[in-house]
Amino acid sequence: MFIVGLTGGLATGKSTVLSIFRDNGIAVIDADEVARKVLEPGTSAWKEVKSYFGGNVLYPDGKINRLKLGEVIFDDIEKRRKLNAITHPRIQRAMMMMALKYFFSAHKYIVMEVPLLFETGKMLNYMHKIITVICEDHQQIERLCKRNDFSEKVAIKRINTQMPLEQKVANSHFVINNSGDIENTKTQTLSIIKVLSRSKFTWYFRAIFGIAVLSIMFGMTHLACNLIYNKTSII
Numbered sequence: 001m002f003i004v005g006l007t008g009g010l011a012t013g014k015s016t017v018l019s020i021f022r023d024n025g026i027a028v029i030d031a032d033e034v035a036r037k038v039l040e041p042g043t044s045a046w047k048e049v050k051s052y053f054g055g056n057v058l059y060p061d062g063k064i065n066r067l068k069l070g071e072v073i074f075d076d077i078e079k080r081r082k083l084n085a086i087t088h089p090r091i092q093r094a095m096m097m098m099a100l101k102y103f104f105s106a107h108k109y110i111v112m113e114v115p116l117l118f119e120t121g122k123m124l125n126y127m128h129k130i131i132t133v134i135c136e137d138h139q140q141i142e143r144l145c146k147r148n149d150f151s152e153k154v155a156i157k158r159i160n161t162q163m164p165l166e167q168k169v170a171n172s173h174f175v176i177n178n179s180g181d182i183e184n185t186k187t188q189t190l191s192i193i194k195v196l197s198r199s200k201f202t203w204y205f206r207a208i209f210g211i212a213v214l215s216i217m218f219g220m221t222h223l224a225c226n227l228i229y230n231k232t233s234i235i
Helices: 014-023 031-038 044-053 066-074 077-103 137-148 152-159 165-170 182-197 201-234
Strands: 002-008 027-030 109-113 129-134 174-177
Touching (some): 002 165, 014 129, 014 182, 027 031, 027 077, 044 066, 066 077, 077 109, 129 165, 137 152, 174 182
Parallel strands (some): 002 109, 002 129, 027 109, 129 174
């Protein structure tokens, strides 16, 4: 099995593309869904966030108010670093555990959505291929304003905190332009699915993994035989 990283900018349509992969039977891991689980009330991450940022970033039912938390950390680099230190390692660990489960379920590959894949760089080494989702600049701003009820000024400021899309595209294997309608995006995604499905890398990886497992088993058997032989010799 290999991992395909799916990334892009704010409001470029990553979730739309991920849904297309899911609808076509491809195993997917959604970083946003994982982040919500990591920050569920009562978890260790939730407790740390509550302790550091206070109850004003919580809804009355105790859940994290992500929009409010975003406002708190956006203009404060130290608070942003603190939140990242609390959440990122837990999110990454949870995602890799999910990937491991998919490996033992005989999936050929999985698509893992990681919005800050290039910015953090923490999971780049695990990605066999990378897909970046883009759209026109004005569409990105309009979509972000509509989705989060931001002013245009705030939306532009948020977008500019991330790596420019051009730079992400330059470091990607595939690009999906989500500027058109859903059918156009679906056509591009299905073309990539065809390419990924023909990849022989998964069999190469499984062969290497199988050889490694057999080597370990052989080594353990050899060690056990030596121990039995030595014990018998002493008797």
